[in-house]
Amino acid sequence: MWSAVERFSVQGIQFVLSIIIARLVLPSEYGLIAMLGIFLAIAQSFVDSGFSNALIQKKDRTEVDFSTVFYFNILIALAVYGVLFISAPYIALFYREPELTAVTRWVGVNVVLSSFMLVQRTRLLINSDFRTMTKASLIAMIFSGAIGVVLAWLGYGVWALVAQSLGNSFLNVAMLWIFVAWTPKRSFSIDSFRELFAFGSKLLVGGLLHTIYLNLYTLVIGRFFTSTQVGYFNRSQTFAVFPATNLTEIVNRVMYPALCERQGEEEVLIRTFFNYLRSTVFLVFPLMIGLAVLSGSLIEVLLTEKWLPAASLMSILCIAYMWDPLMHFNWQLLNVKGRSDLSLKAEIIKKTLAFFILFTSIPWGIHAICWGLLVYSLFDMITISFFVRKIYPFDLRRELMDIFPILIGSLFMGLCMYVSLRLTSIPVFRLAIGSVVGIFSYLFFCYLFKLKEFEFIKQIIKKV
Known part of the structure; x- marks a missing residue:
């Protein structure tokens, strides 16, 4: 907490x-x-x-x-x-x-x-x-x-x-x-x-x-596009990164030392890892999909109309960054066992592919660059899972099956929000209505299908 x-x-x-x-x-x-x-x-x-x-x-x-x-x-x-x-x-x-x-x-x-x-x-x-x-x-x-x-x-x-x-x-x-x-x-x-x-x-x-990759986008856009377009990309990325990166980092700062203490208890370590993963995506997925739906209204209300071109970029980036917990937590699993050699090999493969995606998308404009980020996220998960499988008895398929109900609930919430935005064209009202509908539709789905993460987080709050 x-x-x-x-x-x-x-x-x-x-x-x-x-x-x-x-x-x-x-x-x-x-x-x-x-x-x-x-x-x-x-x-x-x-x-x-x-x-x-x-x-x-x-x-x-x-x-x-x-x-x-x-x-x-x-x-x-x-x-x-x-x-x-x-x-x-x-x-x-x-x-x-x-x-x-x-x-x-x-x-x-x-x-x-x-x-x-x-x-x-x-x-x-x-x-x-x-x-x-x-x-x-x-x-x-x-x-x-x-x-x-x-x-x-x-x-x-x-x-x-x-x-x-x-x-x-x-x-x-x-x-x-x-x-x-x-x-x-x-x-x-x-x-x-x-x-x-x-x-x-x-x-x-x-x-x-990883650092070069993350920041290379701003460097490339700054070299081939105007500083104004850099500003649009930077603002949209800041909005998109905020919930996913922060929630992932909050959990990771607690998870990594905790898992390091359990290096010799593999069964307990794996169970702890999956608890952290499910609890994190339980919050990250709906937040990111909700932001993707509300991007235009959010930017217009908070930053004024001069920043509106950043809204479409933000929607794409939200879907790309929502997979951050799976990418980062799996990478840390390798380091928990002291296998920084495997984490390095994984990074070399992932970033080689990432640079290829980036440079092939440049001629098509900033929107194509953002779509490239989404494609990279999928390849990142597949690559890191290959190396995790070398030292742990599970793979990406098991992780995806574990979080699948949460993904469906988040998509259901996003659809409800998208429909509710048709009720008004006033940005502040669209933001308010969309947020309320999103919260209640997601909670309704969790209650209806009895998602255990819903109860798990309630227990943590009660203990605090």
Whole structure:
């Protein structure tokens, strides 16, 4: 529950703030920040280097391990920022946006700041202390968000987004150092580094491939299309990713340490995995299908008519990202058993196919690129399931059969919502009516067919 509170309170506030700022700045200004996404994400992947997962997976971790990771993170962060600083003019030249030189150098400071809090966040994850994480994240988000809104209102445009980002990182570091009673020892162990890197390096390469893939869309659109179209894609992707990614991450942060503790109890591990999977898609599927149906009304009400071209993109992306729990949870199953070699092989195969789909869809426009994302999601599930089957006694077919009733219930809900939207053409009423009809039709289906996830979630809420 605290994992959910931390994720949705912070992401929820960030989501609301992004809507407020989006109403105050132009789509092209949002597009400038979005263009840097791939460079910042790659830089952040190098800073982590898979060490966070390695520390969680290692059962006999020591204080020397934590200190070794801490110093390595800072060293890598400084090196990566140096590369970003030097590369800034070339990034601006690539996009034909001169302002990106200064923006890149300032936003890149986030990479250095984040290196000072990675170990603190990892310790909180190991101890499942999401309450402390919530306090730190909320304080940082509220104050940095206020800075961003004020600057956007004063007309600072893209620099309002830069200031919000830097403020959030700095305050997060400050709060975690205050709340987490840990300071690094004056020691760096080569043996510890080698052991952690042996596991983490494979996750680093796999993570880099995934990061490049996720952000390559913005880079490609920014290169072949206008910054306004980048803004439309970025906003539609933000709306589509919000429920699926956040719910998946909430569960994953609890699931991964829990499954790692059950490495030697395979039957219990598998049963726990399926409980997590079904409970997650029970929430994700209806949310994503509901958003796909309501995309036009939602964007018009929240972002005004100037953002309406993003609605059709958002509908496609919602269906693509609804499969996120299956893709991510199965990938983590490999890491639970320490098989980061298999997770790396899976990523190489998946991303090779992903790059092929992306580049073949470019000539057909942004909508085709979004449809390509949906096609990739299906291939991702098939590929990762092949590797999971090597070490676990189940496959994708069993997982799909388990969640099939939830998928049918979600599609039934979406059909009811689509029909209800014909009652009015006023966006705010369409949004309200569609939401109410969606909630009641889904709950009616769950009650009628007695879906066990419905009862399971009710029990969790009662226990809290």
